Amino acid sequence: MSAVGAGAPRRRPFFLPFLLISLIAAGLFLAALGDVLHYSVRLFIPGSIEVGGFTLANFARLLRPIYRTVLLATLIISFLTAIFTLLLGYPVAYALVRVRRGWVRSLLIVLAITPLFTGEIVRTYAWILVLGTNGFINSILKALGIIGAPLSMLYTSFGVILALVQFSMPVMIMLLATAISHVDRSCERAAANLGASPLMVFWRVTLPLTTPGVVSGTVVIFAWTMSAFSTPQLIGGGKVLMLSNLVYLEGLTNLDFPLAAALSLLALVVAIGSLGLMRPAITRLERKATLY
Amino acid sequence: MLRLEPRFAARARSGLFWFTVVLILLFMTIPAVVVIATSFSPSELVTFPPAGLSLKWYVRAVTYPDFQNAFINGLIVTSFASTLALITGSAVAYLIDRYAFPGRAALEAVLSSPLIVPHFTTGLGFLMLGVALGINQGYAIVIVTHVLLVLPFVTRSVYVSLRNIDPHLERAAANLGASPGRVLTRITVPLLLPGMAGGWLVAAVLSLTEFTASLYVTDAGTQTLPVAMYTYIREYSDPTIAAISAILILATTLVMFIADQIFGLGRILSIDAH
Numbered sequence: 001m002s003a004v005g006a007g008a009p010r011r012r013p014f015f016l017p018f019l020l021i022s023l024i025a026a027g028l029f030l031a032a033l034g035d036v037l038h039y040s041v042r043l044f045i046p047g048s049i050e051v052g053g054f055t056l057a058n059f060a061r062l063l064r065p066i067y068r069t070v071l072l073a074t075l076i077i078s079f080l081t082a083i084f085t086l087l088l089g090y091p092v093a094y095a096l097v098r099v100r101r102g103w104v105r106s107l108l109i110v111l112a113i114t115p116l117f118t119g120e121i122v123r124t125y126a127w128i129l130v131l132g133t134n135g136f137i138n139s140i141l142k143a144l145g146i147i148g149a150p151l152s153m154l155y156t157s158f159g160v161i162l163a164l165v166q167f168s169m170p171v172m173i174m175l176l177a178t179a180i181s182h183v184d185r186s187c188e189r190a191a192a193n194l195g196a197s198p199l200m201v202f203w204r205v206t207l208p209l210t211t212p213g214v215v216s217g218t219v220v221i222f223a224w225t226m227s228a229f230s231t232p233q234l235i236g237g238g239k240v241l242m243l244s245n246l247v248y249l250e251g252l253t254n255l256d257f258p259l260a261a262a263l264s265l266l267a268l269v270v271a272i273g274s275l276g277l278m279r280p281a282i283t284r285l286e287r288k289a290t291l292y
Numbered sequence: 293m294l295r296l297e298p299r300f301a302a303r304a305r306s307g308l309f310w311f312t313v314v315l316i317l318l319f320m321t322i323p324a325v326v327v328i329a330t331s332f333s334p335s336e337l338v339t340f341p342p343a344g345l346s347l348k349w350y351v352r353a354v355t356y357p358d359f360q361n362a363f364i365n366g367l368i369v370t371s372f373a374s375t376l377a378l379i380t381g382s383a384v385a386y387l388i389d390r391y392a393f394p395g396r397a398a399l400e401a402v403l404s405s406p407l408i409v410p411h412f413t414t415g416l417g418f419l420m421l422g423v424a425l426g427i428n429q430g431y432a433i434v435i436v437t438h439v440l441l442v443l444p445f446v447t448r449s450v451y452v453s454l455r456n457i458d459p460h461l462e463r464a465a466a467n468l469g470a471s472p473g474r475v476l477t478r479i480t481v482p483l484l485l486p487g488m489a490g491g492w493l494v495a496a497v498l499s500l501t502e503f504t505a506s507l508y509v510t511d512a513g514t515q516t517l518p519v520a521m522y523t524y525i526r527e528y529s530d531p532t533i534a535a536i537s538a539i540l541i542l543a544t545t546l547v548m549f550i551a552d553q554i555f556g557l558g559r560i561l562s563i564d565a566h
Contacts, residue, residue: 012391013472013473014386014472014476015387015391015393017383018383018384018386018387019387019393021379021380021383021384022380022383022384022387022399022403023399025380025384025403025439025440025443026399026402026403028421028436028440029402029403029405029406029414029440030402031417031421032414032417032418032420032421032437032440033409033413033414033417034417035417035420035421035424036413036416036417036420038420039420049423088316088319091309091312091313091316092313092316092317095309095310095313106549106552106553108317109552110545110548110549110552111317111320111321112317112320113548114544114545114548115320115321115324117497117498117501117544117547117548118324118501118537118540118541118544119500119501119502119503119518119540120501120503120504120518121501121503121518121521121522121525121537122327122501122521122537122540122541123323125327125521125525125533125534125537126323126324126326126327126537127323128525129323129326129327129330129338129534130322130323130326132338134337134338135326135338136322136326139341166319166320166323169320198302198305199305223408226410227409227410227411227412227413227504229411229412229503229504229507230503230504230522234522234525244410244412244504247412247413247416248412248507251416251419251508252507252508257416257420260416261416261420264410264412264413264416264417265413267410267412267413268409268410268413271408271409271410272408275408
């Protein structure tokens with residue numbers, strides 16, 4: 001009967017060409033990552049970009065105190081950035097989802113999301129102007145008579161984290177907005193009808209229902225900040241070092257590709273590891289959230 | 293009176309909430325405002341507030357040969373990269389949405405992993421791949437790198453549009469005798485156009501502004517605008533970068549505003565990292 005319908009053997013007219021295109025793309029990316037892996041186990045020959053035989057010496061070099069310090073600094077900066085981004089991102093995401101007027105919503109979207117598209121160099125340069133000795137913050141504080149001598153904020157972890165938080169806000173807001181928009185409003189209304197104050201409704205209903213988004217947003221920003229480069233490079237100015245700056249230093253300045261590759265792998269493992277650890281936690285939270 | 297009080301409390305709470313939101317949005321937008329203000333500064337020394345008005349940094353920004361070349365390089369790389377990413381991303385989205393085959397999940401994971409892999413790792417990897425293939429000097433390796441970096445955004449955008457297509461339309465065309473190729477070009481692709489255009493636009497903007505990976509895969513001849521700007525910041529401290537940044541900020545804000553009106557940014561950008 002239904003020879004043309006769902007029962008017929010499925011014809012797959014575009015399967016092969018589309019698969020071929022996809023496989024070429026995937027193959028190129030895997031080849032690039034494979035090269036990182038490959039270089040990380042080759043011997044560095046000083047003064048040459050040619051590499052020697054196979055060795056694990058590059059990973060042994062990662063155990064030196066300097067690399068341990070930088071790894072720790074990278075983790076701390078990424079963690080603080082993720083937490084502060086969450087605290088500042090939540091109210092904006094909440095406003096974005098719950099606002100009723102169309103033009104306010106459009107304005108919020110453009111203000112909250114556009115910074116993502118101006119690129120990291122423009123945004124990092126902007127923070128140099130804001131944080132500098134004669135920059136925006138120091139000029140205002142001096143004009144108000146709050147400070148006599150300019151504060152030094154460039155080349156500090158504080159300045160780097162401040163810029164990284166602003167940098168991470170759009171992605172955090174998008175992830176949180178998705179979570180908040182999925183909250184069933186009738187749960188909130190039920191709690192309010194039962195006498196809960198609006199703060200109580202938020203604290204006991206809305207926030208718990210959005211925990212999966214909160215956790216995934218925090219971890220995504222953590223992993224994302226792990227790979228930030230231009231902000232620590234320009235605002236840290238060599239005084240605040242993250243893994244990305246070492247990879248650049250070893251790879252493009254010292255031409256020590258094997259060590260740069262080993263450092264890149266370390267960053268990759270931490271980034272993927274934190275996302276992998278997150279998954280069971282989110283699944284558990286989602287299951288819990290549906291029980292409410 | 294008694295009935296007014298809770299309303300007053302609600303007003304106060306909502307006022308406090310919106311005050312906080314406005315403060316946070318100020319924190320997000322002040323850097324851009326400072327850049328634009330600085331770009332009109334008449335003096336070489338970057339001070340705030342600027343001591344007057346001048347357009348000389350705009351003149352220098354658009355006449356500086358490194359920036360001119362870098363801008364053209366960026367246009368070449370972006371137009372190839374975002375178009376190739378559009379073709380590839382549409383193929384990937386169609387493949388994942390319409391066909392079941394072994395390894396589909398793995399293919400999807402590999403092609404969305406550029407979102408998670410640090411850009412310096414991706415950049416270093418493609419630099420090494422470029423050296424291995426002997427194409428480390430030239431546009432090809434830069435374009436390939438950008439295609440992979442923006443691909444997840446295009447795929448996502450086309451995939452969301454594919455899901456929203458009414459399958460009856462395609463089936464109706466097929467029942468009326470249209471060949472699969474005709475169904476694809478006459479029914480599916482036209483219905484996907486908004487998603488494809490939105491994805492292409494996001495890909496183009498991300499490619500134009502990509503910096504970290506580009507720093508690894510470009511050289512003096514192929515450097516893109518962000519790389520040239522980075523080099524300039526390290527060598528000079530005058531407001532030329534403020535002028536060029538101001539142009540970029542205004543251009544992207546305008547493009548994003550228009551994109552929001554046409555495609556709905558919320559839909560294109562629903563990035564799912566897991």
